[in-house]
Amino acid sequence: MAVDAVIIGLGYVGLPLAQEASRVGKTVLGLDINEGVVADLNAGRSHVDDLSDADIAAMIEAGFEATTDESRIAEAKAVVICVPTPLAEDGGPDLGAVESAVGMVARHIHPGMLVILESTTYPGTTDEVVRPALEAGGLVAGQDFHLVFSPERIDPGNEKFGAKNTPKVVGGHTPACTEAGAAFYGAFVDTVVPTKGTREAETAKLLENTYRHINIALVNEMARFCHELDIDLWDVIEAAKSKPFGFQAFYPGPGVGGHCIPIDPNYLSYNVRARLGYPFRFVELAQEINSGMPAYVVSRAQDILNEEGKALKGSTVLLLGVTYKPNIADQRESPAVPLAKQLAAKGAIVRYHDPHVSTWRAVPEAQRVDDAAAAAGEADLTVLVQSHREYDVDALAQAARTFFDTRGVVTESDKVTRL
CATH class of the missing domain: 3.40.50.720 (NAD(P)-binding Rossmann-like Domain)
Incomplete structure (x- = not known):
């Protein structure tokens, strides 16, 4: 049949x-x-x-x-x-x-x-x-x-x-x-x-994800200098997206992950270099910015602990959410992996909680905790990496000693630092 x-x-x-x-x-x-x-x-x-x-x-x-x-x-x-x-x-x-x-x-x-x-x-x-x-x-x-x-x-x-x-x-x-x-x-x-034809269909997919990749890189770079200039980027984005035309909101974060954004634009960049002999500069710069965000988060985490009179080395850092996007178990290219590895390389004791991940094989040195709120109360610093719907982020921020919100979802709190 x-x-x-x-x-x-x-x-x-x-x-x-x-x-x-x-x-x-x-x-x-x-x-x-x-x-x-x-x-x-x-x-x-x-x-x-x-x-x-x-x-x-x-x-x-x-x-x-x-x-x-x-x-x-x-x-x-x-x-x-x-x-x-x-x-x-x-x-x-x-x-x-x-x-x-x-x-x-x-x-x-x-x-x-x-x-x-x-x-x-x-x-x-x-x-x-x-x-x-x-x-x-x-x-x-x-x-x-x-x-x-x-x-x-x-x-x-x-x-x-x-x-x-x-x-x-x-x-x-x-x-x-x-x-x-x-x-x-x-x-x-x-x-x-x-x-x-086939080439147009192939390129359409790459254009879609390159567009996202570049715009995410734009707000990630803005997050860095807005922090230095004491400007609330999240408030800036809310104001900008009130315009009913000509603007689409993108948000900063600890890096990009998944099966598309960190990978697909590189196919286009590779193809341009291989066939035409010159770089696709937008893509290569976006890749540089987005791939550098985990290191930036580590640097900010170190600064936050310093303000508390603590060194990153020897401090316990709790990561909340280690998948590449919220509400799923998919860990492909998750920025949580380089983030955790760089924290551990600097001497931090890394723990994690994720309702969708029982074993984090990519970072075996990270210890899983079962109770996010209790672990946040014990950790020197809690970092919200992925905002799963299972998390009451405001309650977790209140339970934490110090809370670093990389997703801009926690309401005002004296314990919270936003990216």
């Missing part, structure tokens, strides 16, 4: 996509190399924040199945590649997982198949890396099979926008490929946005 879609990569991107396709009656097969993930899904257990065990059970009831068997790609009408593309050592994207997935598809491709890449990468990847591998067996993209790039736009933990109601950008190798991709997604996504 033919499968409507095989989705390769069952993480934060692939699994919500599989859910939406299953909901409209498509027969969906999930393919992943992680045997544990496959076993858990087939047993009805979710491993991502945005889907519950009940969601997985409903998918299975609708016909969803997970497998590690790549030969089943041959059954598919469409294949969607949703594998990670981390940064390589040279600053470009590590396409190892993409190349592996494309190799699987190439071994089982057949005439009429729709092949879609969703993994974020540099402009030209679909045409220069994916297409030659798929055409190696003799089939031609745009003639014998359809080839599309459609960037993932999943925002883990976003309760307003998900895979269904986030507009889907679709760029095909040919206009007919674009139409095929649009028809596939149009069955379960509310809005499809076609582009001229």
Whole structure:
């Protein structure tokens, strides 16, 4: 029996996509190399924040199945590649997982198949890396099979926008490929946005996240000099965003994290340098500023303790929230990691609390505490790194000896210093 879609990569991107396709009656097969993930899904257990065990059970009831068997790609009408593309050592994207997935598809491709890449990468990847591998067996993209790039736009933990109601950008190798991709997604996504081709779709994703990266860097740099000039930046932002046009509010923080902002703009910067021989200066400066924020927070923490007559070395510092964004368990590229490591390197005793993280493998030297309020009362300094909804931040600030709010969410208190 033919499968409507095989989705390769069952993480934060692939699994919500599989859910939406299953909901409209498509027969969906999930393919992943992680045997544990496959076993858990087939047993009805979710491993991502945005889907519950009940969601997985409903998918299975609708016909969803997970497998590690790549030969089943041959059954598919469409294949969607949703594998990670981390940064390589040279600053470009590590396409190892993409190349592996494309190799699987190439071994089982057949005439009429729709092949879609969703993994974020540099402009030209679909045409220069994916297409030659798929055409190696003799089939031609745009003639014998359809080839599309459609960037993932999943925002883990976003309760307003998900895979269904986030507009889907679709760029095909040919206009007919674009139409095929649009028809596939149009069955379960509310809005499809076609582009001229694959390169435009690839670049659109990078522009989205570069825009955010640069604007976050802007307010992070403003946070530094506003502190020196005794200006309340949070109040400044509130005033500025009262303008009903021409301004979008961005907020400072202890750094940027997740699978997009710290990584995707670097693909564009790398591509500009590699192909054109000059730097994308906005991106490189933004990266320098944002990656330096954990060190800035450490410096501010040291100053706060000094004002209390204490040295950072030997002081207990409690970090509240160590995930990369609020209300989820995702720790990818979390700025809490370099923050904790730099505190420990300067001799601080680092403890942490996070309702979503039971074991912080990235920072094994940090001790987990169960009671945030009690730990805040014992710590020399408490730093709010991530403002989870489970936290009563005002109560925690009152319980703390000294409280450093890097998110600007605590109301006025004589114990609180804001970033």
